[in-house]
Amino acid sequence: MARLLHYPLDPFSRRIRLQLSEYGAEVELMEERPWEQRAGFLKLNPSGMLPVYIDDDKTVAAGVEAVSEYIEEAHAGFNGSLLGASAGERAETRRLAAWFDAKFHHEVGGPVLMEKVIRRFLANGAGGGTPKMNRVRAGLGRIRQHLDYIGALSEQRNWLAGDRLTLADLAAAAHLSCLDYLGDVPWSSNEAAKSWYQRIKSRPSFRPLLADHVRGITPPRTYADLDF
């Protein structure tokens, strides 16, 4: 069986788990803590980023762009594609996926996850210790504009990139869901974004993410609640 090196609160890993599940593809999940810089992991992806996908035939795809496109090439077909059908739709899907992977993660998710999750696992000399709450606040201060963007797109269209669910929705939901685990998404600030998230959270592909548990960090009750 194919294997996925992932971390439960890594948004890039979550996006790939959702994508595989939407295609009904089975995968063995192997938890990796990228900050531990395990030699076997760095050999598979020298950049030290998750996820890494190892196919049945040992083909390796490393990093979210490579894994995501690899899975599309393997699975998209008569069941449709999570990239979209036309060239324009596919460009829009990729533009929005990059928005969340780069801009959202850089401005919001990366700093918050670093401070509230990763820092607690680091040794004192390697950046471990108390979260820098000013960095958390600065990140969360920018989350509303992203929710507003999601809200606006999902009102113009059925899903973020167009009429149907695409990797853009999976990317956005993957990033937001990590912060939702921390109770840090102000859903009441945008009803349309909340309604979009309710739809995607109700999908069978989302269930395994709602059952994730990171030791020492208990999610709020609303995290797994479809009526949050």
Add this chain to the structure above:
Amino acid sequence: MARLLHYPLDPFSRRIRLQLSEYGAEVELMEERPWEQRAGFLKLNPSGMLPVYIDDDKTVAAGVEAVSEYIEEAHAGFNGSLLGASAGERAETRRLAAWFDAKFHHEVGGPVLMEKVIRRFLANGAGGGTPKMNRVRAGLGRIRQHLDYIGALSEQRNWLAGDRLTLADLAAAAHLSCLDYLGDVPWSSNEAAKSWYQRIKSRPSFRPLLADHVRGITPPRTYADLDF
């Protein structure tokens, strides 16, 4: 004719110019200064990132991932593909392209280009003024490890991702060429990396980049010299 919104010293734009040229695809280049945040540009790409590609039929692809895959889908075929042939080669190409677009740009190219190029165009109240040379030094302090990685890959393989030229080479060369314009690449530190760059610099697709000129910043003579 298709149009590309680009900036001469934007590494993401350069990668797409190389890709289009390798496929022999004509494009009208339109210079865009992304830091000016022109309304018409932000409408095409709300993230404010270059490049933006506008096809003959008005289809828009925005951001390097979307544009790059769009062009692959349109042009790859019996002339081969710049992604590679097998699924494993394609994953390796995308892994390495992401290495340069994310890791290299974050650690080296982004800070150096911000300080030495973009800052001179910004208003005083908006971050303009004297380059912060400590940020330049910190960025350039990490360039050697990337040259060593390029050198090691190009010695194991013919090109970075395998036997033939791929988007991985174009991405790496695009990022390095922007710093080379500033005279900031210590080529003598890795002979294999230099030899790889000589090969790619000699390709016809590279010529237009060597003729680029940004007002107020004169490249060193070696920038356009194939025997640097």
